[in-house]
Amino acid sequence: MQAFDLSGKKAFVTGASRGIGRAIALAYAEAGADVALVSRSADSLAEVAKEVAAFGREAVVLPCDVTDRDAITHAVRQAVEGLGHVDIVVNNAGGSNFMVPFKDLRLAGWDKLMRLNLDSAMVVCHAFAPHLLERGAGSVINVASVAALGAPFLAPYAAAKAGLVALTKSLALEWAGSGIRVNALCPGWTATELNRTLWEDEQASRNTIGSVPMQRWGTAEEMAHPAVFLAAPASAYMTGQVLFIDGGATTA
Numbered sequence: 001m002q003a004f005d006l007s008g009k010k011a012f013v014t015g016a017s018r019g020i021g022r023a024i025a026l027a028y029a030e031a032g033a034d035v036a037l038v039s040r041s042a043d044s045l046a047e048v049a050k051e052v053a054a055f056g057r058e059a060v061v062l063p064c065d066v067t068d069r070d071a072i073t074h075a076v077r078q079a080v081e082g083l084g085h086v087d088i089v090v091n092n093a094g095g096s097n098f099m100v101p102f103k104d105l106r107l108a109g110w111d112k113l114m115r116l117n118l119d120s121a122m123v124v125c126h127a128f129a130p131h132l133l134e135r136g137a138g139s140v141i142n143v144a145s146v147a148a149l150g151a152p153f154l155a156p157y158a159a160a161k162a163g164l165v166a167l168t169k170s171l172a173l174e175w176a177g178s179g180i181r182v183n184a185l186c187p188g189w190t191a192t193e194l195n196r197t198l199w200e201d202e203q204a205s206r207n208t209i210g211s212v213p214m215q216r217w218g219t220a221e222e223m224a225h226p227a228v229f230l231a232a233p234a235s236a237y238m239t240g241q242v243l244f245i246d247g248g249a250t251t252a
């Protein structure tokens with residue numbers, strides 16, 4: 001057994017068109033897994049599928065809005081049909097496109113971020129539950145955030161990610177005896193499209209990473225390699241854990 005080898009494994013990755021999700025999908029393909037790629041933009045997914053194919057692995061492209069429950073349930077079914085089975089489920093699609101003082105928060109904004117960052121992962125887990133339980137094997141990785149510990153002006157995002165951590169631990173406990181592991185990966189500041197306005201502006205970038213002990217932004221690849229670890233035999237005795245990849249930010 002190779003500790004970090006994913007040969008023969010089949011993975012389902014949401015938010016795979018760019019950023020951390022794309023990096024995870026490619027790292028899985030490099031480690032030997034076939035991958036179902038999910039996001040809204042079919043064109044970008046097709047580009048990622050070509051990169052997966054360059055590693056000699058199969059990619060199934062599933063354009064889908066993860067906030068649409070019927071669509072995501074259908075995508076889960078298509079992934080199982082297309083790949084034969086699924087071993088690894090990564091709930092990565094998410095983010096927040098606004099920061100606002102809580103008193104000015106529009107309640108519709110709360111609902112939107114809950115649907116994107118928490119409900120979507122719950123529906124994916126719910127749709128995969130019969131398949132994973134029947135196989136008695138699997139690794140679920142929920143991409144949360146350091147914001148799960150609390151973040152000013154980001155209350156809906158932070159609360160959704162904290163909910164995702166609680167969902168992770170609940171399913172880990174419920175499924176531990178069934179061969180299914182469930183862990184969360186919490187990125188710190190990672191330079192992607194999500195926060196381009198911050199890292200492109202020199203002053204904003206300095207302010208952002210001022211609180212990071214490593215004094216720099218993380219990269220999508222630096223999130224992807226721990227995601228390989230969480231999917232692989234290397235973490236076989238690990239479930240219900242929350243892995244912070246944040247340059248030391250939550251330690252300081």
Ligand SMILES: NC(=O)c1ccc[n+]([C@@H]2O[C@H](COP(=O)([O-])OP(=O)(O)OC[C@H]3O[C@@H](n4cnc5c(N)ncnc54)[C@H](OP(=O)(O)O)[C@@H]3O)[C@@H](O)[C@H]2O)c1
Nearest residue numbers: 015017018019020039040041065066094095145190192194
């Ligand atoms: N970057 C950071 O600093 C950071 C820090 C902590 C946590 N995170 C978390 O890491 C995850 C990935 O973030 P990222 O930085 O890689 O963001 P990103 O570059 O904005 O990528 C987000 C991905 O999610 C997909 N997506 C967004 N809304 C979707 C929807 N409704 N349905 C389907 N797919 C959707 C996007 O694809 P389409 O647009 O094609 O749909 C894209 O593939 C998120 O959960 C985020 O909260 C990021």
